[in-house]
Amino acid sequence: MAPQAVSMQPSADEPGPDVVVEYLVRGRSPWGMRLHANGRADEWTAAGGWQPLVQADPAEVAALVNMATRDGYLALPEIVGPADAPDDGTQLSWMIEVDGSRHHVTARGAGPSWDPVLRALDAELQLIVGRALNRAADAPPARKSSGT
Amino acid sequence: MGGPNRSASQRHPGRAGPAKGSQRRNAAPSKGPRGATPESLALQQGGVPEDAIAGILQSGALEEAILGRLQQSAGNQAVTRIVQRNGPTSPAPAAGVTPANAPAPAPADTPAIPEDLRQFRAAGPYPASAAGTTVLPSTGRGGFQARYDASAMVLTITMNVAINFIDGMTDSGGTAVAADPSLNAAAIAINRLPSEQRTAAINAWKWSSDQETWMSGFRDSVQGAWGSAGHGLQFQSSHAGWEAQLASVNVAVNTQDASITGTPPAGASTIPGAAGPTHCTANVYKTPAGNNDFGAGVTPGSLTSATDQTLNIGSSQTVTHSHLLNQRVTFARGSVELDADATSQLLAIINSFQTPAGGAGTSIDIVGHADTVGSGTPAGDARNRQISEQRAQAVADFLLATRSGGGTLSNAATRIGTTSGVGSAEGGTGASARRVDINFAGAGQQNVAAHEFGHMLGMRDEYAVDPGGVIAGSAGTTGTATDQDPSVSATGLGHSIKENNDNIMSLGGTIRAPHMVMFMEALRNVTGSNEWRLKP
Numbered sequence: 001m002a003p004q005a006v007s008m009q010p011s012a013d014e015p016g017p018d019v020v021v022e023y024l025v026r027g028r029s030p031w032g033m034r035l036h037a038n039g040r041a042d043e044w045t046a047a048g049g050w051q052p053l054v055q056a057d058p059a060e061v062a063a064l065v066n067m068a069t070r071d072g073y074l075a076l077p078e079i080v081g082p083a084d085a086p087d088d089g090t091q092l093s094w095m096i097e098v099d100g101s102r103h104h105v106t107a108r109g110a111g112p113s114w115d116p117v118l119r120a121l122d123a124e125l126q127l128i129v130g131r132a133l134n135r136a137a138d139a140p141p142a143r144k145s146s147g148t
Numbered sequence: 149m150g151g152p153n154r155s156a157s158q159r160h161p162g163r164a165g166p167a168k169g170s171q172r173r174n175a176a177p178s179k180g181p182r183g184a185t186p187e188s189l190a191l192q193q194g195g196v197p198e199d200a201i202a203g204i205l206q207s208g209a210l211e212e213a214i215l216g217r218l219q220q221s222a223g224n225q226a227v228t229r230i231v232q233r234n235g236p237t238s239p240a241p242a243a244g245v246t247p248a249n250a251p252a253p254a255p256a257d258t259p260a261i262p263e264d265l266r267q268f269r270a271a272g273p274y275p276a277s278a279a280g281t282t283v284l285p286s287t288g289r290g291g292f293q294a295r296y297d298a299s300a301m302v303l304t305i306t307m308n309v310a311i312n313f314i315d316g317m318t319d320s321g322g323t324a325v326a327a328d329p330s331l332n333a334a335a336i337a338i339n340r341l342p343s344e345q346r347t348a349a350i351n352a353w354k355w356s357s358d359q360e361t362w363m364s365g366f367r368d369s370v371q372g373a374w375g376s377a378g379h380g381l382q383f384q385s386s387h388a389g390w391e392a393q394l395a396s397v398n399v400a401v402n403t404q405d406a407s408i409t410g411t412p413p414a415g416a417s418t419i420p421g422a423a424g425p426t427h428c429t430a431n432v433y434k435t436p437a438g439n440n441d442f443g444a445g446v447t448p449g450s451l452t453s454a455t456d457q458t459l460n461i462g463s464s465q466t467v468t469h470s471h472l473l474n475q476r477v478t479f480a481r482g483s484v485e486l487d488a489d490a491t492s493q494l495l496a497i498i499n500s501f502q503t504p505a506g507g508a509g510t511s512i513d514i515v516g517h518a519d520t521v522g523s524g525t526p527a528g529d530a531r532n533r534q535i536s537e538q539r540a541q542a543v544a545d546f547l548l549a550t551r552s553g554g555g556t557l558s559n560a561a562t563r564i565g566t567t568s569g570v571g572s573a574e575g576g577t578g579a580s581a582r583r584v585d586i587n588f589a590g591a592g593q594q595n596v597a598a599h600e601f602g603h604m605l606g607m608r609d610e611y612a613v614d615p616g617g618v619i620a621g622s623a624g625t626t627g628t629a630t631d632q633d634p635s636v637s638a639t640g641l642g643h644s645i646k647e648n649n650d651n652i653m654s655l656g657g658t659i660r661a662p663h664m665v666m667f668m669e670a671l672r673n674v675t676g677s678n679e680w681r682l683k684p
Contacts, residue, residue: 026620027443029330043336053336082447085622087289087603089445089460092329109447109460123325126335130323133339134346 010044020065020097023125027090033129035061041129056132064124068096071117074103080118081109094118262389269393272298274674279423280306283670284454285606286635289446291454292605293424294670296395303383303395303671305374307604308426309459310406311363316433316442316462317353324350327433328460330443352436355463362432362463363403366597369466373598373652374399374605379659383671384683394683397667403430425455428604435462440469444596446603457604465596472611472619472648472655473510474591475501477543479582481521484538486546493618494546495555500617501588501648503558504627510588510649512547512560516540516569519581523572536569543567543584589650594657602653605666607632610653612646619648619655635669636662640681 010024010032021035024044032044039058044050068074073096085108092107107114114122273295275281280295293306317335318325322343326335331353338349376382376396385393406429433442442462449456475497477490486494503509516536522528544567548560557563574581585591603609612626613619623646630636630644630653637643641661650656652663661682672678 023329025329025332025443027330029333029441029443031329031333033332045333082449084289084448084451086445086447087609088443088600089447090328090330090443109445109458122329123320126325126332127320127323130320130325130335130339133336134323134343137340137342 015095019095020061021125022093022095024093025090026093027088029090033125035064035125035128037061039132041132054129054132054136056128060128060131064121064128065096065098067124068103068117068121069098071120073105073117073121074098076105076115076117078104079106079108080115081107092118094121096121261392265387265390265393268390269298272296274298274676280304281670281674282424282454283666283673284452285632285666286669287606287608287631288451289448289608290457290604290606290666291427292666292670293427294674296671296674298393298675301394301396302398303667303674304398304400305605305667305670306400306402306424307428307601308402308424309428309430310404310426311359311430311432312406313355313359313362314431314433315354316435317350319347319350322346324353328442330441331433331435334439334441353434355434359405362466363405365466366432367401367403369595369597370601371399371401373595373657373659374601381659381661381664382683383664383668383680385679386681387677387679390679395671395680397664427455428457428459430459430461433460433462435464437464439464440596444600446600459600459604461597461600468593468595468657470591471594473588473593473650475586475588475618476580476583477586478579479539479584481519481582482535483582484535484542486542491546494543496616496618497586498547498555498557499614500612500619500626501557502614502626503563504645504647507645507647509559509563510647511590512564513587513590514540514544514547514564514567515585515587516543517574517581517583517585518569518572519577520572520575521577529571533569533571536571537567538569539582539584540567540569543586547586588648589656589658592650592656592658594652594655598657599652602663607644607653607663607666610644610646610649610651611655612648632662632665636665639665639668639672641665641668 010026010030015022015034016036018036018038019034020037021033023033025031030044030046032050033053034042034044034050035056036042037058039056039061041053041056042050043053073094089109094105094107095102097103105118107118275295278295280293282291283294284291293308294303295306296303314327316327316331317338318327324335324338324346326332334353338346341349372378375398382397383395384391387393435442439462442460442465444459444461444465447458447460449458475493477486477493479485479490480487501510501512516539518532518536518539520532523532544564547557547564550556572581608631609621609623610630611619611621611623612628613621613623614625626647628646630646633644641664644653644662644665646654648655650658652659664682668680668682671680
């Protein structure tokens with residue numbers, strides 16, 4: 001993992017009980033995301049720590065968790081990627097809660113070397129949050145009441 | 149690497165060669181100071197005063213190395229004429245004494261080369277095969293071809309790289325999706341844009357017929373950094389009498405777009421003109437110019453193979469970027485006192501920038517800043533300058549303080565060079581404008597591509613991760629030996645010890661003796677001799 005400033009790393013605090021997905025990026029560009037069962041997405045940035053990001057569709061969040069169960073996430077080892085640790089690069093830590101149990105997987109190396117299950121989950125997570133951001137960005141501005 | 153068409157004189161820098169073609173042409177201008185001879189002009193251009201030469205000649209202390217320098221700067225024929233004019237280059241024997249077995253004087257333009265060295269040169273290059281030898285470094289990581297041309301005195305290190313060009317961002321139905329987790333934050337920023345702006349923003353992360361330009365920039369970047377022309381380091385034979393035998397390092401990187409040729413099988417290369425196998429597959433993610441966010445790294449593959457490593461890098465990481473050698477603390481408006489946050493930060497900085505046992509430590513320059521509030525008048529500007537200087541001094545005093553129970557910066561007094569304030573020169577009214585920069589080793593920047601190439605050569609990181617420090621990562625604590633240190637010390641290149649400094653394999657861009665270790669291993673490998681050292 002590349003050298004980076006300690007102050008710029010996502011906290012290792014255990015996420016709250018309603019968080020069903022956590023995604024932490026450590027390395028040159030640390031970043032984090034937490035998805036709550038109700039669709040709330042929080043983002044961790046070096047500048048602001050954990051902050052609310054957007055409201056996603058709770059059904060899509062549930063579908064992501066189901067996808068993890070269906071496609072074999074639970075069968076992955078705790079660490080995936082190349083046998084010998086890369087020099088520098090990014091380390092990605094997943095947590096997905098299934099039936100009340102939290103399952104952690106750490107991926108090292110770059111995306112192309114990951115297990116296909118993680119690659120598919122990664123893309124789906126981005127789409128869930130990205131579409132929610134798109135909707136918010138494209139929504140017409142709320143009209144102010146003109147009063148009487 | 150010296151091409152086959154280069155003349156003998158070009159292949160023997162600094163020496164007279166045995167052949168007629170090795171004679172160098174005088175560089176004297178057609179016009180010069182009155183009374184100046186072509187020889188004296190040439191010698192002066194070479195930086196050697198004529199009276200000094202006369203003294204050397206009269207003392208009889210003209211050694212081969214000096215003669216070689218003179219020949220390089222003035223030309224063999226010129227030196228020959230001067231030697232003939234000024235007398236012998238060795239003390240004359242006592243009157244009436246004839247030296248026994250006195251060797252026949254060598255021609256002045258062919259200083260003695262030991263016969264075994266002459267044979268060594270003639271038997272090269274090493275190996276004879278143009279493909280060179282595939283070298284697996286002692287760390288088990290990295291891999292490359294090596295070949296030593298003993299006549300040209302050039303060690304060529306060849307790295308063949310097959311490249312996959314990957315868009316950093318894809319457009320999935322109008323939504324940006326990052327190709328790597330290190331780019332997720334950028335995807336979030338794009339997805340916050342209204343739809344009419346998103347497509348253009350995503351396109352900045354897509355390759356657009358600029359692959360050839362990138363490959364050229366990558367090659368220039370790493371070849372320039374790691375070749376002797378970039379760092380000035382070269383090897384010298386330590387075999388008795390062979391001191392003139394040098395080895396400068398030439399790094400040659402061959403690249404090819406793998407989408408054109410397909411990924412080559414192990415042990416083969418489809419790179420046009422490349423000798424030897426493909427050593428590395430590179431995944432190059434398109435990022436906009438100036439972006440340094442990509443989490444670049446090298447995956448070693450099998451530790452018994454020199455041909456299966458993978459480089460992942462952002463396209464804009466072939467130029468230098470500021471990184472961690474610049475540390476800073478901020479102040480409250482109008483304050484010159486270190487608050488609790490600043491104190492905590494400084495203690496963390498101290499923990500990360502300690503000096504390994506026996507080391508001198510990285511130099512430190514401290515620069516204070518003030519925001520622009522109150523500036524614009526002579527009195528206001530003077531006040532802001534004073535505040536910035538006082539802030540810098542507060543930081544210097546903290547770093548210089550001796551504390552019980554740790555938190556003392558080793559060698560602080562000798563490491564802190566300058567302490568200054570620049571007032572509100574940089575502008576701004578935010579907290580970041582009210583800061584003190586603590587610049588280690590001149591806050592040198594790092595070229596990520598050059599750093600990662602060090603891994604491709606087989607070296608591990610030298611940055612240090614210390615408890616309570618400001619640097620995080622996977623490396624060991626300050627003073628820990630790296631995986632390559634045994635080879636570094638065994639080959640007389642010093643030590644490779646973890647320390648946060650401006651070394652290329654730490655946080656900066658400077659290539660020093662220990663970073664020559666894989667070249668040294670290769671040179672010993674291809675020549676079958678351990679009698680090499682770094683040229684003083």
